[in-house]
Amino acid sequence: MxxxxxxxxxxxxxxxxxxxxxxxxxxxxxxxxxxxxxxxxxxxxxxxxxxxxxxxxxxxxxxxxxxxxxxxxxxxxxxMVHRPAPARPAPGGRPTGLPPGLVLPAALAGCAIGPLRPVAPGVRIGRVRVPGDPKANVMLLDIGAGRGIPDHTHAGLEFTQVLHGAYHDHRGRYAAGDLVEVDGEVDHAPVVDADGPCVCLVAMEGALRFRGLLGVLLRPFV
Ligand SMILES: [Zn+2]
The missing domain is CATH 1.10.10 (Arc Repressor Mutant, subunit A)
Structure with missing residues (x-):
């Protein structure tokens, strides 16, 4: 990687x-x-x-x-050599339905990961609870092949670490291992590659704003 x-x-x-x-x-x-x-x-x-x-x-x-x-x-x-830390299981267990090849980062050890819930066709979100900061806005996003992440903007910085698969937006294509930092100015609508699902770990510094009805549906999750 x-x-x-x-x-x-x-x-x-x-x-x-x-x-x-x-x-x-x-x-x-x-x-x-x-x-x-x-x-x-x-x-x-x-x-x-x-x-x-x-x-x-x-x-x-x-x-x-x-x-x-x-x-x-x-x-x-x-x-320094490339030596990824060994992955340990999260206390809440691994949410069911993740791609079998996906290894969760060791950084998630200690975090409770909620079940992946569908919020839109092909889009599932699992809330990640960070020890010591219950208000931290972190989630595991599992998006089906060829699906788009709903059009959104954010108030602050958004950090997305691609864990599995790949997606692209108007700026480029991002695959497993990439960290994408996007600021509140950007209005982007990422789309997952056609050949398989994409799983990302996402954190936001500010509030995420989805548009329309989807915004209402997603509100409990973000
Ligand atoms: Zn780096």
Missing amino acids: NPRAHPSDETLARFAVGTLPAGPRLVVAAHLEGCACCRRTVRAFEAVGGALVEAEAGLPLAPDAFARTMDRIAREGAG
Whole structure:
């Protein structure tokens, strides 16, 4: 798995310093399991963040601190291998009806995943409960081959980690391992590839707004 779509640097920095809310944090963690490139970037931000904290605490920064930090990042980067974390079962169990080949990310361990409920033809949603943040807007989305995700916009950032299958929208095609970050400006209507279903882990920072009757039907889920 070689992801082609990644979280923004800003998102990875917020992940590294712990300011990303629990929902998006979970989705980014799922991405990091399969992306050595982003794991390296997060470590770099963590190292820089640590140095900044030391500087703010008034501790004298060694003259070679920056060079040593960059050395460490280079060493860790070189030694890093693609090693996805082993998946552990979620406490609520695996929802029934997911594609047999799908391995749920280890990041979901500890989360209770509700049953997948149909909300539109070919579209099923399972609510993901994040420990410590019951209000986090996270869901597992299972969409049938060739089906579209209802036309929607969102108030904040939307994070989508593709777990299985692939979909496309006006910006490109996204497959398993990709993380797609979309801001509230975008009005998009993704469509799943014709050859099989697509399963995504989705988190939103703001409220999701579907249009029309479907918006009313989906309200209890998002
Ligand atoms: Zn990545």
